[in-house]
Amino acid sequence: MTGSLFDLSDRVALVTGSTRGIGAVLADGLAAAGATVVLHGRDAATLETRRAELVAQVGAERVHTTCFDVTDHDAVVGALAELADRTGGVDVLVNNAGVQHREPLLEVSVENFQKVLATNLTAPFLVGREVARGMVERGRGKIINIGSVQSELARPTIGPYTAAKGGVRNLTRAMAAEWAGSGVQVNAIAPGYLETAMTAALVADETFDAWLRGRTPAGRWGTPQDVVGPVVWLASAGSDYVSGQTIYVDGGMTVVV
Ligand code: NDP
Numbered sequence: 001m002t003g004s005l006f007d008l009s010d011r012v013a014l015v016t017g018s019t020r021g022i023g024a025v026l027a028d029g030l031a032a033a034g035a036t037v038v039l040h041g042r043d044a045a046t047l048e049t050r051r052a053e054l055v056a057q058v059g060a061e062r063v064h065t066t067c068f069d070v071t072d073h074d075a076v077v078g079a080l081a082e083l084a085d086r087t088g089g090v091d092v093l094v095n096n097a098g099v100q101h102r103e104p105l106l107e108v109s110v111e112n113f114q115k116v117l118a119t120n121l122t123a124p125f126l127v128g129r130e131v132a133r134g135m136v137e138r139g140r141g142k143i144i145n146i147g148s149v150q151s152e153l154a155r156p157t158i159g160p161y162t163a164a165k166g167g168v169r170n171l172t173r174a175m176a177a178e179w180a181g182s183g184v185q186v187n188a189i190a191p192g193y194l195e196t197a198m199t200a201a202l203v204a205d206e207t208f209d210a211w212l213r214g215r216t217p218a219g220r221w222g223t224p225q226d227v228v229g230p231v232v233w234l235a236s237a238g239s240d241y242v243s244g245q246t247i248y249v250d251g252g253m254t255v256v257v
Contacts, residue, residue, distance in 0.1 A: 006233060006238050007034050012088065013092035013093075014040060014090045014094070015040060016094065017070075017098065020041075020046075020197060022191070022194060022196055025225060026096060026224070026228060027054065029229075030232065036062045036063070037054065038065065038066055039054065042067065042069055064086065071119055071123055073126055080127070090131045090141075091141055092144070093131045093142070094231060095123070095127055095128055095144070099116060100198050102158055116164050124171060131143065132175070132184060138183075142234060143179075144187060144189055144234045145168050147169055147188045147190035151246055152169070152246075169190070172188040172245075176243040180244070185239060186244065187239070187242055187247065189234065189246075190246050190247065191227050192248070192254075193222060194223060196224060217256055222249065
C-alpha cells in the first residue's frame with residue numbers, strides 16, 4: 001500500500017484493548033497497512049504473547065506494547081508520556097477498550113453503571129486527551145473512537161452501555177470541534193453486532209441469533225475484519241477532511257426498522 005492515500009508506513013498507531021477481540025484484529029490491520037503498532041492491555045503476559053505473534057508478521061521494530069488500566073487517570077498519563085518518549089509520539093489512536101454489563105436498569109447497581117461509563121466513555125476522553133496534546137503540538141493526528149449501534153439505538157438490559165456509547169458519539173464531536181483546527185481528525189466507528197468474546201453468549205443463543213440475522217439487512221453477524229477497512233481509512237490521509245463523524249459499520253442495521 002506504500003505511496004497510496006491509505007499508506008500508514010510512517011505512522012505510530014496505538015490501539016487500546018488490542019490483546020484480543022476487535023482491537024487485536026484492528027492492530028493487525030493497521031500493521032498490514034504499514035503502521036508501527038502499539039499493542040495495549042492490562043495483562044503483561046498476554047501482551048507479550050500478542051507482541052510475539054505480530055513481530056512474526058512485521059518485525060520487532062514495528063511493534064511496541066504498553067500496559068495500563070484505561071480507567072486509571074495517573075496510569076494513563078504516566079504510560080502515555082513514557083510511550084511518547086519511546087516512539088516519538090502517537091499519530092493514530094484507536095480508543096477501542098470497552099466492557100459490557102447486561103442487567104435491567106431497575107436492577108443495575110450504581111457501581112456497575114459507573115464502571116461501564118468509566119471504561120467506555122471516560123477512558124476515551126482520558127486517553128484521547130493525553131494523546132491529543134502531542135498531536136496538537138505536531139499539527140497532525142487521527143483519533144478513532146469505537147462506538148456501537150448503541151451510539152444510536154437502545155435495547156433492553158444494556159442501559160449503561162447504551163448511555164456510554166451514545167456519549168462516545170458526542171465526545172467525538174466535542175473533540176473534533178476543539179482539535180480539527182490543529183490538524184487532528186477525530187471520528188468514530190460504530191460497529192454492529194460482531195462475533196467476539198463480548199457477544200459469544202448471544203451468538204450461541206438461537207433466538208437472538210435468528211433475531212439478529214432478520215434485523216440486519218446484510219443477513220449476518222459482522223466480523224472484526226469488517227471494521228478494518230473503515231479504520232485504516234480514518235487513520236490515513238484519505239480522510240483528512242472528515243471530522244466528528246460516526247460511521248456505522250453494521251450491515252445496514254441502523255438504517256431500517
Ligand atoms: P473484548 O471483550 O473481546 O476485548 C476488550 C478489550 O478491552 C480487551 O483487550 C481488554 O483487555 C480491554 N479492556 C477492557 N477494560 C479495560 C481497562 N479497564 N483497561 C484496559 N483495557 C481494558 O471486546 P470486543 O473486542 O468485543 O470490543 C472492543 C470494542 O468494540 C469495545 O469498545 C466494544 O464496546 C466495541 N463493540 C463491540 C461489538 C461486538 O459485537 N463485540 C459491537 C460494537 C462495538 P483485558 O484483556 O485486559 O481485559
